[in-house]
Amino acid sequence: MYKIGNRVFDSVNMFILLLLALSTTVPFLYIAAVSFSTNAEYISREFFLIPHKWVLDSYRLIFNSSQFVHALGVSVGITVVGSFVNLLFTTTMAYGLTRNAFGQKAILFMVLFTIVFSAGMIPTYLIVKATGLLNSYWALIIPGAISTFNLIIIRQFFQNIPQELNESALMDGANEMQVFTRIALPLSKPALAAFGLFYAVGHWNAYFGAVLYLNDPAKWPVQVVLRQMVIQSQTLNTLNNEDAARLMYDVPEEQIGMAAILVATIPILLVYPFLQKHFAKGVMLGSVKG
Amino acid sequence: MALQSAEAPGQQVPPVYRKKKVSLLARLWKERFIHMLVLPGLLYFIIYRYIPMGGLVIGFQDYSVFKGFLSSDWVGLKHFKELFSDKEVVRVILNTLYLSFLMLAVAFPVPIVLAIMLNEVKFEPFKRTMQSVLYLPHFFSWVIVVSLVTLFLKGEGILNNMLGDWFGIAPIQFLIKPDLFMPLIVAEAIWKESGWGTIIYLAAIAGINPELYEAAIVDGAGRWRKIWNVTLPGMRPTIVILMILALGNVLDSGFEQIFLNLNAFTKQAGNVLDTYVYFKGIQDAQFSFAAAVGMFKSVVGFVLIIAANKFAKRMGGEGLF
Numbered sequence: 001m002y003k004i005g006n007r008v009f010d011s012v013n014m015f016i017l018l019l020l021a022l023s024t025t026v027p028f029l030y031i032a033a034v035s036f037s038t039n040a041e042y043i044s045r046e047f048f049l050i051p052h053k054w055v056l057d058s059y060r061l062i063f064n065s066s067q068f069v070h071a072l073g074v075s076v077g078i079t080v081v082g083s084f085v086n087l088l089f090t091t092t093m094a095y096g097l098t099r100n101a102f103g104q105k106a107i108l109f110m111v112l113f114t115i116v117f118s119a120g121m122i123p124t125y126l127i128v129k130a131t132g133l134l135n136s137y138w139a140l141i142i143p144g145a146i147s148t149f150n151l152i153i154i155r156q157f158f159q160n161i162p163q164e165l166n167e168s169a170l171m172d173g174a175n176e177m178q179v180f181t182r183i184a185l186p187l188s189k190p191a192l193a194a195f196g197l198f199y200a201v202g203h204w205n206a207y208f209g210a211v212l213y214l215n216d217p218a219k220w221p222v223q224v225v226l227r228q229m230v231i232q233s234q235t236l237n238t239l240n241n242e243d244a245a246r247l248m249y250d251v252p253e254e255q256i257g258m259a260a261i262l263v264a265t266i267p268i269l270l271v272y273p274f275l276q277k278h279f280a281k282g283v284m285l286g287s288v289k290g
Numbered sequence: 291m292a293l294q295s296a297e298a299p300g301q302q303v304p305p306v307y308r309k310k311k312v313s314l315l316a317r318l319w320k321e322r323f324i325h326m327l328v329l330p331g332l333l334y335f336i337i338y339r340y341i342p343m344g345g346l347v348i349g350f351q352d353y354s355v356f357k358g359f360l361s362s363d364w365v366g367l368k369h370f371k372e373l374f375s376d377k378e379v380v381r382v383i384l385n386t387l388y389l390s391f392l393m394l395a396v397a398f399p400v401p402i403v404l405a406i407m408l409n410e411v412k413f414e415p416f417k418r419t420m421q422s423v424l425y426l427p428h429f430f431s432w433v434i435v436v437s438l439v440t441l442f443l444k445g446e447g448i449l450n451n452m453l454g455d456w457f458g459i460a461p462i463q464f465l466i467k468p469d470l471f472m473p474l475i476v477a478e479a480i481w482k483e484s485g486w487g488t489i490i491y492l493a494a495i496a497g498i499n500p501e502l503y504e505a506a507i508v509d510g511a512g513r514w515r516k517i518w519n520v521t522l523p524g525m526r527p528t529i530v531i532l533m534i535l536a537l538g539n540v541l542d543s544g545f546e547q548i549f550l551n552l553n554a555f556t557k558q559a560g561n562v563l564d565t566y567v568y569f570k571g572i573q574d575a576q577f578s579f580a581a582a583v584g585m586f587k588s589v590v591g592f593v594l595i596i597a598a599n600k601f602a603k604r605m606g607g608e609g610l611f
Contacts, residue, residue, distance in 0.1 A: 009513050013410050020404070021423040024481070027438055030448070045451060093331025101324040102317055107332060114335065116538075117592045119342030120584030121564070122571040127342045145334045176323035205431030208546050212572065223433040230437040231550060254441065261437050268429050275429065276422060 028265075035059070035259040039252035058252055058259035065238050067217075068225055068260065074137070075221040079203040082141040086199040087192060089145045094155035095180050114148050121212075128213060139213035140206060140221070147202075150195050157191045158184055194278035197271060204267055226264050230257040349582035355575075362578075369582035379566070379583065383541075385472070386562040390540040392476045398536060400480050401487030402529060406517055408488060409495050424485025435482055436550040439474070440465065465551075468559035475551060475560075479544065490532070491525055498524035534602045538595025541587045563587050 030049060034042065035058055037051035046052060062068045097104055097111075124143065133139040161184060169179045185192070207223040214220060229235045235253045238260075244251070318325065349369055351362040373379050404424070411417040427435065442448045443464040450461040464470055502520045511519065545564040552560050561569070563583065571580025 006513060010410070010412070013407050014413075014416060017404075017407055017411070017416075017420050021420050024423055024427055024485070027442060031438065031441065045455060089331050089334055092327040096324050096326075096328035096331075099321070099324045101321040101328070102314070107328065110335060110340070114339050116595055117343070117588055119339070119346055120581065120588055121567055122577055122581040122584055123342035123345030123348070124338065125572060126345055126348075126577065127338060131337065142334075143338050145338070146331055151331070176321070177326065180323075180327060201429055205429075205433070207431060207433050208549065212568075223431050226437060227433045227550065231433070231440050257437065257441065261434055261441075265430065265434055272426065272429065276425070 031258045032262055035255050035262055037255060039255065042252065042255060058255040059263075061239055061243055061247075061252075061256055062259050062263065064243055065240050067220075067238050067240075068222070070218065071220050071222040071225040072263070074219060075204055075223070078137060078140050078206070078221060079200050082144075082203040083196050083200040085141050085145055086147070086150075087196050090147070090151050090154055090195070091185070091188075091192065092180070093146065094151050095158045095184055097155055098158045099176065111148055111151060125212065134213055135215045135219070136213075137219065140203070140209045144202075144209070147199070150198065154188075154191060154195060157188055161187055190278065193274075197275050197278060201268060201271065201275070222264050226260050229260050346581060346585045348578050349585045351578055353578040353581070355577075365578075369579045370586065372579065373583055373586060378561075381558065382561050382563055382566040385559065386541055386543055389472050389475060389543055389562060390536075392472055393479065394533075394536055397476050397480050397484070398533070400484040402491055402525065404484055405488040405491035405495060405525075406521055408492060409521065410513070410517070421485070421488075424488070426485070427482045428486035430482065432482075432544070432546045432550055435478060436547070439478060439551075443474075466553065466555035468556050471551070471556040471560040475544075475547060478547065478551075490528060494525045494528040495521060530602055530605070534595070534598040537598045538591060540594060541591050 033050055036054045036056070037047070038053055038055050038057060041047060041051055041053060097108060128134060128139055128143055131142075133142060165183055165187075166179050169183055170176075174182070205223060206221065207227065210219075210221050210224045225238060229238050233253070235251065235256050239247075239251070239256075345359065348359065348362065350364060350366060351359075352365050352368075353359075353362045357363075408417055408420060411420070440447070444450075445461050445463055445465075449464075453459040454461065464474065498520065502524070503516060506516050506520050541563055543562040543564055545568070548560060548562055548565050549568070552565065564587075567580045567584045567587075570576050570583070
């Protein structure tokens with residue numbers, strides 16, 4: 001009787017978890033499948049989950065759209081450059097703050113204080129403007145160059161590197177910079193990979209910074225274009241002129257939006273297995289030992 | 291500093307270490323590479339985090355873009371007085387508090403329950419697959435999430451089509467009913483972040499001493515008893531800390547999420563402090579007033595989190611700092 005109670009518990013538990021997991025994936029799979037359907041089928045709602053006829057119409061349309069393709073390029077560029085800048089600024093400062101140099105306590109306090117108090121959107125906007133970054137891609141990279149949270153964890157990681165390694169290198173005549181680049185950095189590759197990926201996902205998903213700082217629609221990253229297409233239902237604006245004119249009343253608006261969602265999400269999905277591998281290790285290492 | 295020790299005559303005194311007086315400049319020079327490493331990050335914090343804090347003074351001015359920080363007229367507490375008497379601000383604050391309340395009451399427990407459920411799964415591959423799937427939405431952008439929501443819940447959206455085709459129900463306008471706005475926000479947040487939220491609770495559960503479970507079994511505890519008497523208490527410190535953080539952030543709300551969900555119909559019900567600051571400050575270019583509102587929010591948030599932290603320590607647990 002005791003055992004049966006246990007079994008029931010387990011089955012119900014797993015069943016509910018399964019339902020929850022499905023609720024996470026099914027909407028997405030649905031969109032993915034329907035994005036391959038023709039407009040005619042979609043409007044008449046002949047099928048439920050699986051289209052009868054699989055076509056690439058919607059995808060052809062969005063990749064014909066110069067605005068969409070350009071936005072993809074912008075996003076890729078910002079993700080790559082941005083993540084590099086993030087890692088550069090974050091790792092150097094994090095490491096430098098483990099060496100007990102003059103002013104370390106003050107700087108650490110200064111950094112930690114930003115967790116509990118921030119100036120807010122307006123003053124930050126005015127400073128970004130004052131530093132000449134308005135309407136520049138750099139506005140999406142510099143103002144967010146360091147995530148305080150990541151800084152703290154990466155610093156923790158560097159602190160866990162045994163002191164003897166640093167000492168012996170210094171005794172062998174290396175200067176602090178060389179100790180950083182030749183010892184600390186190579187040893188922290190897993191953490192760098194993990195946080196590089198975190199920063200990268202942040203850049204790929206960035207939306208509001210672009211709305212706030214970029215006035216020129218030609219500079220928009222993919223999330224902003226996606227919002228215009230689906231949330232603001234302005235799919236027609238995104239298509240290039242020929243396609244819009246040709247299809248006028250037959251535009252598969254919904255499917256185009258779905259295709260765009262899929263394209264915007266694929267990079268995340270591709271990177272996800274690597275993320276999973278690293279965040280379990282990277283994040284835990286930093287926090288558990290602290 | 292040279293240490294002196296009194297010598298008794300004839301006694302051997304062990305060698306005393308004397309610290310060389312190193313001048314500050316010499317030390318800075320010796321550590322120059324470290325300072326070089328810290329400098330870029332330091333400049334970043336000063337320029338983009340601290341100078342804006344100084345820029346909050348425009349909350350006490352009538353900031354004009356042409357006059358700049360130093361020459362704009364000073365108006366003292368005018369904006370703050372406006373803040374408290376403006377009906378729209380009061381409504382916005384109420385919206386913000388309502389949302390935070392809903393989040394605490396409904397969304398906060400979900401990762402806790404999920405973590406316990408995941409922990410109870412004995413079959414590892416299933417557990418890991420579930421975790422992978424549940425963590426995924428955390429990595430989607432809000433644009434993607436709200437796009438999905440829009441496609442499913444709009445007037446001619448997927449859900450309404452299904453309701454109409456299968457049950458003959460007339461379309462329900464989920465996205466433009468003001469009363470549904472905040473609940474929708476909470477539901478979206480649960481869908482997106484609950485999975486990720488289990489990580490910290492699972493870590494807490496992993497830290498529970500296995501002997502406690504064994505003792506419970508000896509005492510005849512079943513599944514539910516064990517959860518209630520061992521697992522939950524083991525999670526208590528973590529739950530308390532996260533609750534403190536949530537309370538300290540009660541005036542915060544997910545700006546991007548709300549901004550993306552808002553439309554003309556739901557704006558009154560859905561406008562929160564963060565979005566209000568944006569609309570007033572950036573769109574209407576009322577920089578000073580918006581900065582004052584933002585400052586109010588930051589200061590209150592700061593006080594709240596310090597207070598909540600003290601409270602938690604008083605309750606016998608550990609605070610955040």
